[in-house]
Amino acid sequence: MSAGGSAQFLPPALVLVSALAAVIIFIAGEARQRLRITVNLAAALLKLALVIWIGLAVLAGEDFRYSFELVPGVELILHADAMSILFASLSAVLWLVTTIYAIAYLEHTPNRARFFGFFSLCVSATMGIALAGNLLTLFVFYELLTLTTWPLVVHDGTPRALAAGRSYLRYTLVAGVLLLTAMIWLYGLTGNVVFTPGGIVAPLVETERTALQVIFVLLIAGFGVKAALVPLHGWLPKAMVAPAPVSALLHAVAVVKAGAFGILRVIEDVYGHAVVVELGLQLPLIAVASWTILIGSLLALREHHLKRRLAYSTVSQVSYIVLGVAVGGVLATAGGMVHLVHQGLMKITLFFCAGTLGLLLGVHRIEQLDGLGRRMPWLGVSFTVAALGMMGMPPLVGFVSKWYLATGALAAGLPWLVAVLIGSALLNAAYFLPLVRRLWLADHAPLEDVPVAINRISRLALVATAVATALLSVALGLFAAHPLSPLNWVLAIARSYPS
Amino acid sequence: MNDPLVYVLTAAAVFGIGVHGLIAARHLMRKLLAINLMLSAVFLLLLATSAPLGQAPDPVPQALVLTGIVIGVSSTAFALALMVRLVRRQGHASLGRRDER
């Protein structure tokens, strides 16, 4: 069923809302603080409303498609399917929270207009990625995301920030080149790469086997850079020099997720899982994902800088998504996809807590966490909930993802993956539990407040956002069986794929 | 000696001398002279190839050469003016650094 003509504007509107906000913020300039905050929040709320509108319409079976010819023979397509809604709603919800957090975190610093302008552009690009209806559109917005996150990474302007920005660009632009090569090739083979559940390349498997294999590797490598697959993850820990809201954006809302989402699209909607298996690419992909999961955790264990430990944790956790989709089958696919949402909620909570502690108390290293749980109980509890969720403790969201992954692995006849999952859970515990122990059980360290010009409302917002995301992650774990929960949403998507 | 090849070879040789002068000479005046030498070589080439043995000469290349002379003269005049300006500004007539004059 196709939506009425009037609703066809929705996908582009979703993309353009934040772009428009960015333009207003840029033009208004540094001094118009109240206008900037209003526009920021209004755009975030409007975006959330639009996503809900589209989501409900898609649920009702409507089909949104907006396209125009970008290059002769190649269209730019914005199309809302169930997977788009999954990513778009995650981004829209977390976007709202992150905006509030960022306003509280940054409104006393210089260059805010520039920061929030690019911040909004970022989410525009993310929406474009979510709604992309073909590979070219995905690529265009993926590159735009690179372009708009770079100013945020280098925002501080310190030599370290600039170096992190250089590293980020090196990785992501090379990734862009790999993707472009793969796309040119694939378009040459197929004529047009529109996302179709079950893939479109199946007819070529006989004749173009090698080409398809190489293209797949290029595509996975291209998206794998942002998804921080080891050894393509180098940029992520370096990018931690950016302000905390940017970390939240990179790890939970947009960038890393965009990479994982790209891999999802390639496997499910360009190649189709069956073709990936047929081409003999499934096991290598599973191996890369498992390797990343374990190595990421080990690297996190080694790291004593709080935000960097969290960064390596992301490296590890995001690969669950890739792993689930690579394993295939309804259960594992759902487990992987739902981790897109679950990991986002938990990781953003952790980054909010870490950022607030750094801002208010100057806490940057793990040793400094001693006894802080009692001093800032709300933050302490949020952090603990998210950390336990990451380890996979029932009934939190992390458990839900891992349960589906494990049962999916068994169903697919890959029992050794369960060992990987258990090993990773143990490693997670090994690098998260000491933090929790320090928060609550260690002696109180005499830390001075960092003198920052932050008013009470801002302080409240910094804590409240973390509490909110922590609560949400608990709720999604408890109500995973609810028909509108992300889990049921992805189960429906996973069932729609031809097995 | 009426073979056009002789003229073509001469033109090539003169052109080569010009190129050498343009590269090797330091003084701008010498460089300009070298260019004018090359100009003559090209005109020679144009005229030589336009009159095959035993036939009436073609008027078109002659018109081209006339136009070429006009352009060459104006370019040279312009270059001389530029050179004079440059000498007034920097005190010497070369594009090398002051110490390698």
Add this chain to the structure above:
Amino acid sequence: MNADLAVGLVLLPMAGALVAFGLPAAYRRALAAAIALGWPLLLLPLTLLVLRDGSIAVVFGDWQPPLGIVWRIDGLALVMLWMHAAVGLAALVHAWPGFAPDRRAAATFWPLWLVLMTGANLALVTADLFNLYVALELVTLTGIALVAITDSTAALRAAMRYLLLAMLGSLMYLAGVGLTYAQNGTLAMAGITALETTPLVLMLAGLMVKSAVFPLHVWLPPAYANAPGPVAAMLAAVVGKTALIALWRVWWLAGDSASQALAMAIGVMGVAAIVYGSVAAMLHPRLRMVVAYSSVAQIGLLLLLIPLAGSDAFVASGFHLLVHGLAKAAMFLAAANIVMALGSDWIRRLPGLDSKLPLEAFTLALAGITLIGLPPSGGWVSKWLLLQQARSNDQLVWMVAILGGSLLSAAYVFRLLAMSCFHASHHARRPIVTRPPRAGSLAALLLALAAALLGLNPTPMLNLLATAWPGAAS
């Protein structure tokens, strides 16, 4: 009627130039403005005619070749004529209040600007080898005069270097034309049936000097970087480009008789130019030099059309010529404003650019993105089509070159942006010396916007260019 329109494009600025030389300084720019604004009025009907008929041929006074001169306006020429009009107008707006060092220099600018436009338009529309020579001489000599207009030592030296090399180039081209005539008995491009390697190489080499193909580019960076903003914009978008189009046209004259080895060699030169220009741009500490070296690299990219040799590559290169011309002109205009406002074009003294001169910073960023070819800018469209051509020809070497070139350009563009906008240095607190006129800033921004937005709906432009593909007939 057709002929009158086309002739107007050349005659109008020429007449304007002659009148302007005689006018007192105060009236010159008004005359130039009137002509620049009259331009679109001539171009519009011409565009409609080309869209209808594919191309327009103009034969003067019923003198058929070989004696008469023929003009031919095809899609490529038309697109470039519009680009000249746009960049010319932007340069005019930018130069309107006058520029450093004094009013005298600005007064000389207007008639020279008109002569330059005359030559550039003539070079685009002519289909006669010797006529092309005259047009290119006109363009080059006025270009050099414009470089020297500020009368500074650096500018004069740059002009002199440019002049010496340009004269060498002209002579080689002229020698090639002479040999071609001897062989074919005509100068009209359409009548040339046989082109041997010697005249072909002579003509190509001459045009390579004029379009600054590496390693014959040495005149370009100092000339562009020491010229006033509007002049540098005209040089980058008009002077260099007309020579390059001439180079393509001469190459196509050879048709199938041109050897693959020669095409390959030209491609290799292109790659060398991409690498050399980008690396130099990456390392150079001065803003305008970076922009100038970027031109060296982009010219290399445009040379790849010759080995790629296909309709996609042709359309892509034509489009890139347009987009790059607009973007580069925008960058030079913005750079001139930056130098004026901050009193320096050393990149390390530029921090804080985004808050001091937001329009210029935005212009640089937009134009830079177009140069890299990030989607959805205009540069991305040409990159995509070039890659498509390389893939369908199975020419992986050029594919790698195009992609590598794009990465290299990202390196210098982002370095520039990082240093000027994001670097937290004490230079960020230095005040602005002179605030540049707003009209000039906007003119630069509009050019950059045009370059970037062309990527959103390139199809009409691409279709127009496709009609000019010389391989279409065969």
